[in-house]
Amino acid sequence: MTVLPPETARRFLPSVDRLENAMRAARRSLDRGDLEGALREDDVAIQLKPEYDAAWLLRGHIFRKDGNVPGAIEAFAQALKINGESQEGWLGLASSLHAVGRYPEEIEAYDRLLQIQPRSLEAWIDKGAALHDIGDYRGAIACYDKVLAMRPEHAPAWSNKGAALLRLGDDAGAARSFDEALQLDPDFFDAMANRVLLCRKLNRHGETVLWADRALRVREAPWLWYVKGEAHLGLGESTLAMKAFERSLALDPKSKEAKAGLRRAKAARQKGDVYRGVYECFGTHAAGDPGCEGCEILGRCRLVTP
Amino acid sequence: MSLPSLAEVEHADWTSLQRMCENLGLNPKGRSAVVRMRVADFVRRRGQPPTWRPAKAHQAALLTRIGHPDLAERLWESTMQLDAPGPWAGLGHAQLAGGFLAEAAKSFSRAAQMGEPGAELHRAEALAAGGNFAGAAAACDVHLASQPRDLRGILMKVSFLTRAGFEDEAAKVLRSAIDLHPEAPELARSLGLALLRSDHHEAAADALHAATQRDSKDASAAAVRGAALLLAGRTREAIGVLREALELDPERADALNNLGVAYLAMGQTKPAAVSLERAAKRFESPRIILNLGKVLEAANRKTEAAGAYEQVLRLRPKDSEGRAGRKRLAPSGKAKRSRKASAKSAKKTTLSRRTRSKSTPPKTAAPETAGT
Numbered sequence: 001m002t003v004l005p006p007e008t009a010r011r012f013l014p015s016v017d018r019l020e021n022a023m024r025a026a027r028r029s030l031d032r033g034d035l036e037g038a039l040r041e042d043d044v045a046i047q048l049k050p051e052y053d054a055a056w057l058l059r060g061h062i063f064r065k066d067g068n069v070p071g072a073i074e075a076f077a078q079a080l081k082i083n084g085e086s087q088e089g090w091l092g093l094a095s096s097l098h099a100v101g102r103y104p105e106e107i108e109a110y111d112r113l114l115q116i117q118p119r120s121l122e123a124w125i126d127k128g129a130a131l132h133d134i135g136d137y138r139g140a141i142a143c144y145d146k147v148l149a150m151r152p153e154h155a156p157a158w159s160n161k162g163a164a165l166l167r168l169g170d171d172a173g174a175a176r177s178f179d180e181a182l183q184l185d186p187d188f189f190d191a192m193a194n195r196v197l198l199c200r201k202l203n204r205h206g207e208t209v210l211w212a213d214r215a216l217r218v219r220e221a222p223w224l225w226y227v228k229g230e231a232h233l234g235l236g237e238s239t240l241a242m243k244a245f246e247r248s249l250a251l252d253p254k255s256k257e258a259k260a261g262l263r264r265a266k267a268a269r270q271k272g273d274v275y276r277g278v279y280e281c282f283g284t285h286a287a288g289d290p291g292c293e294g295c296e297i298l299g300r301c302r303l304v305t306p
Numbered sequence: 307m308s309l310p311s312l313a314e315v316e317h318a319d320w321t322s323l324q325r326m327c328e329n330l331g332l333n334p335k336g337r338s339a340v341v342r343m344r345v346a347d348f349v350r351r352r353g354q355p356p357t358w359r360p361a362k363a364h365q366a367a368l369l370t371r372i373g374h375p376d377l378a379e380r381l382w383e384s385t386m387q388l389d390a391p392g393p394w395a396g397l398g399h400a401q402l403a404g405g406f407l408a409e410a411a412k413s414f415s416r417a418a419q420m421g422e423p424g425a426e427l428h429r430a431e432a433l434a435a436g437g438n439f440a441g442a443a444a445a446c447d448v449h450l451a452s453q454p455r456d457l458r459g460i461l462m463k464v465s466f467l468t469r470a471g472f473e474d475e476a477a478k479v480l481r482s483a484i485d486l487h488p489e490a491p492e493l494a495r496s497l498g499l500a501l502l503r504s505d506h507h508e509a510a511a512d513a514l515h516a517a518t519q520r521d522s523k524d525a526s527a528a529a530v531r532g533a534a535l536l537l538a539g540r541t542r543e544a545i546g547v548l549r550e551a552l553e554l555d556p557e558r559a560d561a562l563n564n565l566g567v568a569y570l571a572m573g574q575t576k577p578a579a580v581s582l583e584r585a586a587k588r589f590e591s592p593r594i595i596l597n598l599g600k601v602l603e604a605a606n607r608k609t610e611a612a613g614a615y616e617q618v619l620r621l622r623p624k625d626s627e628g629r630a631g632r633k634r635l636a637p638s639g640k641a642k643r644s645r646k647a648s649a650k651s652a653k654k655t656t657l658s659r660r661t662r663s664k665s666t667p668p669k670t671a672a673p674e675t676a677g678t
Contacts, residue, residue, distance in 0.1 A: 020419060027389045087383065119380060186350065210340065278333050281340040290320040291338040 019048045026058055030065070038062050053083040060092045064099075072096040085116050087123075094126060098133075106130045121147055121154070128160055137164040155184040159191040166198055174198055189218045200227055204306055205234035206283020213280065222252035229261050235283045235304045237276060238269035274300060309353055315346045361385075366396055375404035391420035398428055407436040424449075427459055430466065439470035455486055457493075464496065473504035491520040495527040502530065507538035525554035529561040536568050544568045559589035566597060575605040586614075592622045599631050608635050 026041035039062050045055040056079035063072035076093035079086060090113035097106040110127035113120060128143030144161040147154050162177030175198060181191035192215035199207040208231035212224050229244030245262035248255060276282035277297065285292055285305040295301060310318070310326055318326060320338055326345050327334035334341060360368070362385045369378035378400035385393045398413035410432040418425035430445035446463035453459060460483045467476035480497040487493060494517035501510035514531035518524055532548035535541075548565040552558060562585035569578035582598040599614035612635040618628035 024389060031389075088386070117380075122384075186346070278335050280333075280344075281337040284337055284340070286337055286339075289338050291336050291341055295335070 035066050053079045069099045103130050103134045137167045140164045155181045155188050163194050205231040222248045226258050236274040238265050238273040241265040370400045375400045391417040391422035439466045442466040476500050507534050510534040525551050533564050541571045559585045563594045592618045
């Protein structure tokens, strides 16, 4: 190895090739999941060029993947000191701040990014979600409206707007928003789950079961099984309620609510159990509907429909 | 059975929905909205998924093409990945289309560093768009260092060198390209054009001869060869070659014009006028009509010549040669004397214009050739 005299060493500039090779190796290691290797190569890049924003961004991603959120925050902040206009930097910093619950700072990060890039959909959506988390639902809705003005077909923005409206007590507005989201993306889990919560709030057990079933076909979640169990109980379907609580407990064995629900379902079964047969719409009777007119369990359905 | 479309499901009445359920083997019982949802879910899951869905990168590329480079730029930025050069190249194109030439060159440079094979050529285009032809040629050199046989890179380098004024250098590059790609006849034609532009008429004629030997149906090469021979003073040969070119493509206005000029140089005003009239019919260019005016004037068809000059002035009102021609042929007493006096000079100018008009055909032929 050649040792450069101190004066020359000060003037020495690292080879661009070496720097790029180190970065490339770090990215490859990160893609492979070799976080230690990625960090080692990234260190080399930072040593060669300490003011290299891409290397600091990469370091932030490595730390985030490794669960070292404070380290990630520091790395993204360093990248932003070098290049304050990096969207990747601001989004990385904001999501790291979100991970440790520092919402006001997260919102500030989105604001800074939106000053630079006022049309960044990601920033608007994430800012809305952060405002939702701190309870500023009107602020969140304003953010989603910004997104929808730019991209009216943005299903997550509709779903999030519905969730904020639901929190504000505007059930009809929320229902409209979820309808829009599901029209645009019929398999959108979040919109279906939000709809389940809306139906549950309105005590529409039939619809709660219907939408919970649809959402569970996309993705399982213990809380969804629990809500479904409760709705079955509301419809008098003890066996189906038991099955739902059991599934919820299988996914989350520590759930006290599910355990209590299962107990209630077992007790209800002693008194009676409704059988819905092939009618997945049980509990959603609509007068004048041709499907309802020919229904074999019409009388019972009418009784449990609000 | 074939699946109904989602629109059909959406708008089907109850009876049709029942029929659909029956045909698809679905449960037909329940509230109509739920049955409709059931059928729609089935159709969506069973229906052929779209074979292609535009990704962000596709949308960005499309936005650049349809004239929204600012939106494309934003979209490209959102597709940036840690190790993919493609978005950098796309971003460069959007910046180029938006007029941000320096930024575009930087983006292409970044794509090239990440291993995008054609990025240096794109950078060359960005530099050339900013008028830096020497830099563009240097970028082509970088590209050719890794892909020395790349014909596109060679032709782009030739074009940039020519535009930078290094015509001899361009001819050299073309000569070496012909050795590398003997199968590409357009290279010989491009070399001929480059030599013609740098006033090496004999050499140009030879190169174009080689091009026509490689591709005997190349009317463009034959027409430019005719012009080169004419400029080299080999008028008789030029006439033969131009006639051959016109046999291949009788509609070539440049070849007809040059043939007219060649006939005039041989003192044959009648066939010269016929050729130029045919050329003017095919392409109403002031240069061709001026040549026609001069030939008609030389053939003593003064009314027709005056008409030709008028036509030139309609197309280009300030054309000095057109104005001079009209003045010469003006029917006043004084003008008569001056016309007599100017008849000799007219002859002289006709000859001098003949020489000048010879430079026109290569200009007409230039856009048709590869690499220019």
